[in-house]
Amino acid sequence: MKESLSYEERISQLRLTKQQHTLEKQRIDGTDGYWDIDDKGIIPKPEGFSFIPESNHENGDFYGYEFSGKNYQRLLETHPVYINKVSALAGGWMHQFMDVRIPKWNPDISYEHLHELQQKYDLIHGIGGAQHFNVDFELGLNLGFQGILKKILIYEKKDNGQHTDFYTAEKNVVMGMLNMITRHVNQARVMAKEEQDLVIKQNLIKMAEVNEALVNRPPKSFHEAVQFIAWYVIFATMYNNSGAGGAIDGYLYPYYEKEKKKGTIDDERAIFLLACLLMKDNQYYEIGGTYADGTNRCNDLSFFMVEAAHRLKIPTSICVRVHKNMNRDLLTLSVKYLFEDKLGTPSFVGHKGMTEGFMKNGYSVELARVRAKTGCHWCSLPGLEYTLNDIVKINFLAIFDVVYKEIINNNPSVEKIWESFEKHLKIAIETIAKGMDFQLDNMYKVLPELVLNLLCHGPIKSGLDMSNGGARYYNLCIDGAALATVADSFSAMKQRIEIDNKLTWGELDKVISNNFENNEVTRLLLKSVPKYGSGNSIADEYANKITKMFTKLVKEKNTPAGHPMIPGLFSWANTIGFGKTIGATPNGRKAKEPISHGANPAAGFIKDGTPTAIANAVANNQCGYGNASPLQLEFDPRMAADEKGIELVSSFIETFCDMGGTLLNINILNKEQILEAHNDPSKHPNLIVRVTGFSAYFASLSKEFRQLVVDRIVEGL
Amino acid sequence: MIGTIFDIQKFSTHDGPGIRTTIFFKGCSLECQWCHNPESISKKHEIQIFPHKCIGCMNCIKVCDQLAHTLLNNEKLYNRNLCITCEKCAKNCYADAIVVAGSDITVKEIMDKIKEDESYIKNSKGGITLSGGEPLLQSKFAKEILVQCKEGGFHTAIDTAGNIPFNNFLDVIEHTDLFLYDIKMIDDILHKKHTGVSNKLILENLVKLNKIHKNIYIRIPVIPTINADEQSMYDIAQFIKPLKNIKKIELLPYHHLGISKYESLSIEYLLSNISSPSDELMSILRKIFN
Ligand code: SF4
Numbered sequence A: 001m002k003e004s005l006s007y008e009e010r011i012s013q014l015r016l017t018k019q020q021h022t023l024e025k026q027r028i029d030g031t032d033g034y035w036d037i038d039d040k041g042i043i044p045k046p047e048g049f050s051f052i053p054e055s056n057h058e059n060g061d062f063y064g065y066e067f068s069g070k071n072y073q074r075l076l077e078t079h080p081v082y083i084n085k086v087s088a089l090a091g092g093w094m095h096q097f098m099d100v101r102i103p104k105w106n107p108d109i110s111y112e113h114l115h116e117l118q119q120k121y122d123l124i125h126g127i128g129g130a131q132h133f134n135v136d137f138e139l140g141l142n143l144g145f146q147g148i149l150k151k152i153l154i155y156e157k158k159d160n161g162q163h164t165d166f167y168t169a170e171k172n173v174v175m176g177m178l179n180m181i182t183r184h185v186n187q188a189r190v191m192a193k194e195e196q197d198l199v200i201k202q203n204l205i206k207m208a209e210v211n212e213a214l215v216n217r218p219p220k221s222f223h224e225a226v227q228f229i230a231w232y233v234i235f236a237t238m239y240n241n242s243g244a245g246g247a248i249d250g251y252l253y254p255y256y257e258k259e260k261k262k263g264t265i266d267d268e269r270a271i272f273l274l275a276c277l278l279m280k281d282n283q284y285y286e287i288g289g290t291y292a293d294g295t296n297r298c299n300d301l302s303f304f305m306v307e308a309a310h311r312l313k314i315p316t317s318i319c320v321r322v323h324k325n326m327n328r329d330l331l332t333l334s335v336k337y338l339f340e341d342k343l344g345t346p347s348f349v350g351h352k353g354m355t356e357g358f359m360k361n362g363y364s365v366e367l368a369r370v371r372a373k374t375g376c377h378w379c380s381l382p383g384l385e386y387t388l389n390d391i392v393k394i395n396f397l398a399i400f401d402v403v404y405k406e407i408i409n410n411n412p413s414v415e416k417i418w419e420s421f422e423k424h425l426k427i428a429i430e431t432i433a434k435g436m437d438f439q440l441d442n443m444y445k446v447l448p449e450l451v452l453n454l455l456c457h458g459p460i461k462s463g464l465d466m467s468n469g470g471a472r473y474y475n476l477c478i479d480g481a482a483l484a485t486v487a488d489s490f491s492a493m494k495q496r497i498e499i500d501n502k503l504t505w506g507e508l509d510k511v512i513s514n515n516f517e518n519n520e521v522t523r524l525l526l527k528s529v530p531k532y533g534s535g536n537s538i539a540d541e542y543a544n545k546i547t548k549m550f551t552k553l554v555k556e557k558n559t560p561a562g563h564p565m566i567p568g569l570f571s572w573a574n575t576i577g578f579g580k581t582i583g584a585t586p587n588g589r590k591a592k593e594p595i596s597h598g599a600n601p602a603a604g605f606i607k608d609g610t611p612t613a614i615a616n617a618v619a620n621n622q623c624g625y626g627n628a629s630p631l632q633l634e635f636d637p638r639m640a641a642d643e644k645g646i647e648l649v650s651s652f653i654e655t656f657c658d659m660g661g662t663l664l665n666i667n668i669l670n671k672e673q674i675l676e677a678h679n680d681p682s683k684h685p686n687l688i689v690r691v692t693g694f695s696a697y698f699a700s701l702s703k704e705f706r707q708l709v710v711d712r713i714v715e716g717l
Numbered sequence B: 001m002i003g004t005i006f007d008i009q010k011f012s013t014h015d016g017p018g019i020r021t022t023i024f025f026k027g028c029s030l031e032c033q034w035c036h037n038p039e040s041i042s043k044k045h046e047i048q049i050f051p052h053k054c055i056g057c058m059n060c061i062k063v064c065d066q067l068a069h070t071l072l073n074n075e076k077l078y079n080r081n082l083c084i085t086c087e088k089c090a091k092n093c094y095a096d097a098i099v100v101a102g103s104d105i106t107v108k109e110i111m112d113k114i115k116e117d118e119s120y121i122k123n124s125k126g127g128i129t130l131s132g133g134e135p136l137l138q139s140k141f142a143k144e145i146l147v148q149c150k151e152g153g154f155h156t157a158i159d160t161a162g163n164i165p166f167n168n169f170l171d172v173i174e175h176t177d178l179f180l181y182d183i184k185m186i187d188d189i190l191h192k193k194h195t196g197v198s199n200k201l202i203l204e205n206l207v208k209l210n211k212i213h214k215n216i217y218i219r220i221p222v223i224p225t226i227n228a229d230e231q232s233m234y235d236i237a238q239f240i241k242p243l244k245n246i247k248k249i250e251l252l253p254y255h256h257l258g259i260s261k262y263e264s265l266s267i268e269y270l271l272s273n274i275s276s277p278s279d280e281l282m283s284i285l286r287k288i289f290n
């Protein structure tokens, strides 16, 4: 190693480490070596490390506060130390606590009464779903780990033994955290002693000091605050794959500002520290939004986050909040790097659509403004709200399939199918609602939110888990999927059977039952009807009717236990799975093919799929209550190769957000390169794509998922 | 009023400032060998054939009264000479293997399309561009669109090759914020050879237009073996130097994207052996205009 390394060189080394880890994971992870989820920064385990939890059930698994707390403490206490000596931050995670849990639900707590309808409509009901809500880092930064422990002890005392299990488990977890940090302090000291390079030696000494401080008191410096967040995301991710980022530029600014004034930090160091944080975990961070009072939150750190991701060039999930008073330079820089780096980051969240939408549920503007982007497609109130975001889904196509089969041989008409669609959708939503109540009653008995609880406002005070009464607000997410597939199916039937008389119901039945076998003509006859997204088509009308009806049905009543639900349109992780169980459909889709994604029109919906046509379609199909119907878009890198292009794309993003768009994910992909990588992933091992809410190494995606990305691109560009 | 166009392109970013909707008029008075929109040349509707998309359903053979579609040794053939462009086959080809280039459209229909993107256009300080083909061959139709666009607060541009009577410019000049004026070359013999017409009227019109319109961009297609050399560019630069209302000069590198369209129209493509000019050459040529 050279005498001393610059920040730039250290960042390059971090990137290489990440790429090595990824290659190693691609070799050893999973059954086929691929995983279609967020790249969350997991580090390959050293040989010989394994963790076997203690069981409290005959099936060998463990459930509830006591064993979750005890086991997690032991995992933290035995987890290997991970220090990358060029990073300023200690720690890394190698083991997913939830992975060992098979099945993920305690079989003694039965929801058999819901099975029939859940299966009938192929519902993703959310029972057993964990995390997917947001913590308040301000709370954690103010308290520090010792402060959190003290808080637990104070409230445990007040509780008078009513929730002993809860408090004991939370204490276990914090003790485990402190143990793991302490072991890193010791290791950093040992490494510092042996280190020859002066800069790295200094770095290790500093790392030990910073972490020692965190063991004893709340963070004071910017470095300590960043290390605190890094630890917390590691602990949260390792416990149950949590997303716990949020408005990072707001949380960290006071620490940065203090040091900036004193002159103890410069821009380069601040950017480097943020790059080290991004290395730890691909968390969802929101930048550039507003504070509760509406003042602009954009500050130096908003820019530094974008800069850090730009220098690091690994998958990250930073999201810029786009609003009327935003700092335009932040948008310009984000678009510039988006096109230059082609990493699919940052994404863009529409402040207006999110804020005004959430207020329609009866919340103040102050709360709505700070409901920060923390997940793939979702926002949540930091530390206050339990949401089940992104884990409850209704496949409109599954509902359609039930209806279609019921009616096709029963004197069918499009009108009749539509009416029945509404009836069945309603039942499906009611089934979901009952399942959510069941989850809120029972989830803590399976896997309580022991890590996220610590940085939420209610649980420690009340002794109740976030999933079980500890949150101040409950707004349960329910996402619809396959909007385009169903809208296009309705319009194909309407056009070809009832308007053109080109096909009879009997003929439709026959070709669908045969999966269009030897009947490509009829398939294309159906497929060539103008699709959702082409503007003013029958399919556009149906898409709009479906969105409105879904929203109305979700909002017209709460769950039986009285919890409100919030509708959105999103399906990515289920786009393939949802299609697999369903036969051919009247839009010309063959059996088992994927459904359409979120609120996006079908791939190839018009000949030249222009960004504005897609954006108009998606903006017109927002459910409008503060949960997203994201727009997924592909651009050719040449689009914003110069200043004019950057300006046009920035303006495009602003307009989409101004029209009520909630979220915008943009991939910058070179068609030739992606096709080559699809055929032979090893040719482009470091190619990163934005899959939807998250970015990932393309080579790490399964073939089916790669195909989905390729289809979108080939049709889209 | 009805006009003939062959495409409406939204989110167009290379035909003037901002995000634009570009309307492509059908019919042109030039026949440039490198044209990447060969369907723009004839004013008439045309049948385009894309054999790789054909699924062999035989619908076209069934519906064509002229017997222009036939099957020979299992190969589907189309005889353009027999075709009267009734468009029946295209309507019955769901595989998009037979497509009609050209549609007759009203001003209102065009305005409806433009308005779909109004927010994007206006927020980006963009507008609409009439292109082609030669939009000024249908200058009355163009004028009506422009008038309505101006009433609706849209920035307007016309992309013209200039080979039309100057009166056609007078029809639209009041309602046009920007002219994109295409110049290919100054040498008239070469011009005739490669575009089929003299450049005399084109250059005269440019001089006249410069006297009465304040906002003109010159656009020059750069075609290797034809005008992608310093002398050709220098000649153009000299010609436009005295023209004070030329606000910008854009050099557009040749690309092959239109070749498959030639086949679809049964037109021979004469430039099949040339490739796109390199970035280095483009930057050398651009410097000539600085
Ligand atoms: S109608 Fe179209 S798909 Fe059918 S045979 Fe003719 S060209 Fe082929």
Ligand code: SF4
Pocket (backbone or CB within 6 Å): B047, B063, B064, B065, B066, B067, B068, B069, B082, B083, B084, B085, B086, B087, B088, B089, B090
């Ligand atoms: S356009 Fe009419 S005449 Fe020409 S090939 Fe088609 S059906 Fe026959």
